[in-house]
Amino acid sequence: MITSSANQQIKRILQLNKKAKTRYEQRVFVVEGMKMCMEAPRERVEAMYVSESFLKEEDRRKKVQSYSYEVLTDSLFRTVSDTQTPQGILCLVKMPEYCLEDLLGNTPGCRNQKQEEGRRNPHLLILESIQDPGNLGTMIRTAEGAGATGILMDKTSADIFHPKTIRATMGALYRMPFYIASDLPAAVLTLKEQGISMYAAHLAGALSYHQPDYRQPVGFLIGNEGNGLSPEITGLADTLIRIPMEGKVESLNAAVAAALLMYEARRQRGL
Amino acid sequence: MITSSANQQIKRILQLNKKAKTRYEQRVFVVEGMKMCMEAPRERVEAMYVSESFLKEEDRRKKVQSYSYEVLTDSLFRTVSDTQTPQGILCLVKMPEYCLEDLLGNTPGCRNQKQEEGRRNPHLLILESIQDPGNLGTMIRTAEGAGATGILMDKTSADIFHPKTIRATMGALYRMPFYIASDLPAAVLTLKEQGISMYAAHLAGALSYHQPDYRQPVGFLIGNEGNGLSPEITGLADTLIRIPMEGKVESLNAAVAAALLMYEARRQRGL
Incomplete structure (x- = not known):
């Protein structure tokens, strides 16, 4: 003892x-x-x-x-x-060791079921500078629930292995493939070249988040809790989408916004 | 100074x-x-x-x-x-002073726009034993964004005036009517007598949360982060609904579940 x-x-x-x-x-x-x-x-x-x-x-x-x-x-x-x-x-x-290709399920001998799904039809959550470990963990938990196939995030986001992140994932951390990019814009570009359409939740979005077709390979770009997405990452989006808000609400919590988008993709995919 | x-x-x-x-x-x-x-x-x-x-x-x-x-x-x-x-x-x-009737907008000289909407078609969020002040604040913020008309909660939930709750509401606290019931089941019954249908997110729900018609007066019952709704409050629900989950996820974060339900009502109401 x-x-x-x-x-x-x-x-x-x-x-x-x-x-x-x-x-x-x-x-x-x-x-x-x-x-x-x-x-x-x-x-x-x-x-x-x-x-x-x-x-x-x-x-x-x-x-x-x-x-x-x-x-x-x-x-x-x-x-x-x-x-x-x-x-x-x-x-x-x-720690598990994933590479960017793991999010696409391209690697030979895919490691788990998530990656098999991802190979068929990627549904990715892409995170820029998420500050709060609890928020990050909640997003990973929701991503698994919504049937997302992987998570891409940058090094300035909260640590995925922070005790608070881990707790909030409720185990999803073990099952969701993720990749922490040192160059997020380059990683997003690579994914776009692989045919993944990028959607960014943005106040300037012309389409409501229900309107696009998410049955094709998609990535949802979610930014920092206070400042949203950087202009650079926003510029990489194929489509800006809007989550309608009533009253005087200017934005939603990042984990809530991510949940609405991923569950809309799930609904359309008829899982 | x-x-x-x-x-x-x-x-x-x-x-x-x-x-x-x-x-x-x-x-x-x-x-x-x-x-x-x-x-x-x-x-x-x-x-x-x-x-x-x-x-x-x-x-x-x-x-x-x-x-x-x-x-x-x-x-x-x-x-x-x-x-x-x-x-x-x-x-x-x-502190603002609301009574239960304020959630229905029945009081003469309704105080604000939310209550006017509530009088026409209530869309209520009903919270039992929510533990985390940040989660509670996020739900109030999301409720305003989704066009909910009021919040009913019990005394065992986190304090709505806790500094962390207030911060997470991002101002929605000033605008959402809320009532803190000392007897939550009695308050839910009163609302049901006023014609509000109660929906509880529950693992045993037979309907997916997209299936019911939320264009009529609705209340969404959301329970404690760890234990969900009590059997007593679950028993008061008119319908148990299910948020489908992939993988090994057993439940979603309470604020995420509340967001999915309220935004589904918003979508159906075509706000």
Whole structure:
């Protein structure tokens, strides 16, 4: 049992929770709670940590018995936990490695069902400078629900492996292919060359978001919560679309806007 | 200029930001930032506070010149601010007073345009035990955008005057009629007696959310982020509807679900 906060493993978890830099250096991230730990692809689980009280309940003990795990005192678990009421279980999980082509499903031996769908008819969510980790996680969760086939985002967006992002994805992080581009405009251009039509939600959009035909390969461009899309990315859109708003509302929350667009594509595709 | 944190007004702002109880005792809440202060109905602004640097820019000074305000040192303003990068302006605003009938627009001399619309064809968002203030604020913002006519919520939901809720409404708080019921089931029953059909998003729903006709008076029931709607409130729904989900997603974020339902009503109503 680990009892001291001076333990190297404890120090490592704390660093991984706190610093994106450490996560990317080690290519590992921290997930917390029963659902996120049990849904993690087994071959990517590098380590598991549970609290003393966690093990006291038999059905929980059974669920983790096939893993090798370390036990932490309850108080020590609370110090490494990112949540206010820890469930007493966390895992270190190896980062998945996707490339841009994975969003198109072009790679030989496609890794999962999402990519198979993407090869047939891509439906992509493309994110520029999303600030809030919770918003980002909600978008990934909604994307899976709406049947989107992949997510492209830039390096200035919130970290996809931030504890708050991970929590908000509710497991979708394990299943949605994503690619973090260092040059977002170049990546969008590459996708356009592959025949994907780009739609940007924009106040200047002439068409309502219900009007275009999304049954063909589509990408939805969603920008920063405060400032929207940059002129450069807006300029890459094939069509500007408008989400109608009543009253004095000037814009919608970015995750809400993304949800309306992706679910409209889903409706048209008759999934 | 106020320079000391021992000043009674400073102590009052801190208490109002921190404690829902103080807000309801004094029937006053705190709003921060230029947009939220300028959009506050003038007759309800009880006090305005600005920071020293705020006044240094001429266009800002002009915007507040018709108000009476107190000036705070920059460091003192930071201590009363609820945000990490304060804009240097906050207001104390009197709470609006709505009753349940206001959601129906039945009261003589309806107060605003939303209530006039509600009298013609109510479109209500009904919230049970929403936990996250940011989620609640996002739902109020989306409700205005979707042309909903009012919000009914219970006392166990996050406080509508919590600083994080207020911020997420982006001003919609000033314009959406809302009623906080101490007995939510009774309030829902009253609305049903007025001819409003209740729809609950539920995994057991037989109809997809696109299928019912929302052009008649409707209420959408949305439950707690983790546990969904209680059996009691679910039992009051006329129809259970389902938001289809792909992959292994078990549910959507509550604000995302609310947005999809309200925007579907908006689409059908052809606003």
